[in-house]
Amino acid sequence: MIKVKQVHKHYGPLHVLKGIDLEIKKSEVVAIVGASGAGKTTLLQIMGTLTDADQGTVLIDGTELQKLSSSRLAAFRNQHLGFIFQFHHLLPEFTALENICMPAFIRGTSRKDAEKKAMEILSFLKLTARSNHKPAALSGGEQQRVAVARALINNPGIILADEPSGNLDSANAKELHELFFSLRREFHHTFVIVTHNEELAGMADRKLSMKDGNIVA
Numbered sequence: 224m225i226k227v228k229q230v231h232k233h234y235g236p237l238h239v240l241k242g243i244d245l246e247i248k249k250s251e252v253v254a255i256v257g258a259s260g261a262g263k264t265t266l267l268q269i270m271g272t273l274t275d276a277d278q279g280t281v282l283i284d285g286t287e288l289q290k291l292s293s294s295r296l297a298a299f300r301n302q303h304l305g306f307i308f309q310f311h312h313l314l315p316e317f318t319a320l321e322n323i324c325m326p327a328f329i330r331g332t333s334r335k336d337a338e339k340k341a342m343e344i345l346s347f348l349k350l351t352a353r354s355n356h357k358p359a360a361l362s363g364g365e366q367q368r369v370a371v372a373r374a375l376i377n378n379p380g381i382i383l384a385d386e387p388s389g390n391l392d393s394a395n396a397k398e399l400h401e402l403f404f405s406l407r408r409e410f411h412h413t414f415v416i417v418t419h420n421e422e423l424a425g426m427a428d429r430k431l432s433m434k435d436g437n438i439v440a
Contacts, residue, residue, distance in 0.1 A: 224248055224249040224283065224284065224380070224413050225270060225282070225283055225381065225413070225415070226245075226246050226280075227244060227245040227246070227269075227270065227279070228279055228281075228282075229243070229244060229279040229280070230243040230244075230266070230269060230278070230280075231276065231278040231279055232262075232265055232269065232274070232276055232277050238436060239265050239436055240266060240269070240276070241435070241436040241437050243262075243266060243279070243436075243437070243438060245266075245431070245438065247415060248413070249380070249413055250411045250413055251428050252404065252407055252414040252416070252426075252427045252428045253414065253415050253416070253427055253428065253429045253430075253431060254416050254417075254418055254423060254424040254426075254427035254430045255415065255416065255417045255431045255433060256419070256421075256424050256431070256432050256433070257433035258434070261433040261434050261435065261436070262433055262435075262436045263433050264385055266433070267385055267415060269281060270283075270383060270415065271300070271304055271383045272296050272299065272300045272304070276289070283299075283381065284303070286299065301326060301329055301330050301377060302330065302377055303379050303380055304379050304381050304382075305373075305374030305379040305381070305412075306374055306384075307371055307374050307382065307384040307385070308385050308386070308387070309385060309386035309387065310390055311358070311367050311369065313358040313366060313369060314358075315359060316357070317357065318355050318356060318357055319345070319350065319354050319355070319356055319357075319361065319372075320338060320342070320345070320354040320355060322358070322369060323345070323369060323372045323376055324337040324338060325373065325376075327341070327376045330377055332377075337376070341354075341372065344372045344375050344376065345372060347409070348368050350365060350368055350369065350372070353365055353369075362395075363392070363395060364391060364392075364395030364398060364399070367390075367391060367399060368399070371399075371402065375406070375410075375412075378410075380412065380413060381412070381413045381415070382412050382415075383416075384414065384415070384416040384418075387399060387403075387416065387418070388400060388418070388423060389418075389419065396423075397422070400420075400422065400423045400426060403416070414427075
């Protein structure tokens, strides 16, 4: 599903990633842990096409991302990858339903079809009654579930999450963690999750530890 081969990344004189090799299988849930500055988020961003590697290759379903033009890369990202961040990044002027539909609109999906799919996801997430609420009217846990729904709208094979429960209280964090595994069981998504949450990391199929730009365990 995902193959990372000898990936290096520098920021100026700082060697952030030092030849990462990694393979993640379809429907696997992988947690990446390590101290701040270990390179976890940089690795996730490279896998998600949000940052370019200086050296090495990343393949997703056999597609070598470095060989795609910027427009084809953007289309690939929109169709195949879903993103969940610590802060939900919902647009405050739009409702939950409208926020969820944004990636589908970018893909060219009609409003009718996008809203139908969004409502199906909201139903699965038990948020149907909140579909017309704007983010300010939602709790922190609800906002993050809306962000999850937005990540799912284009039915991507891979969900990349960066500290997804880092801004939630323990009860909402536990609910979010359980949701990831429900989604994997139901829809067979592959999850790559950067986290400092040991409970979430312990639930994963694999826990990868990073230190000083390398995977050490």
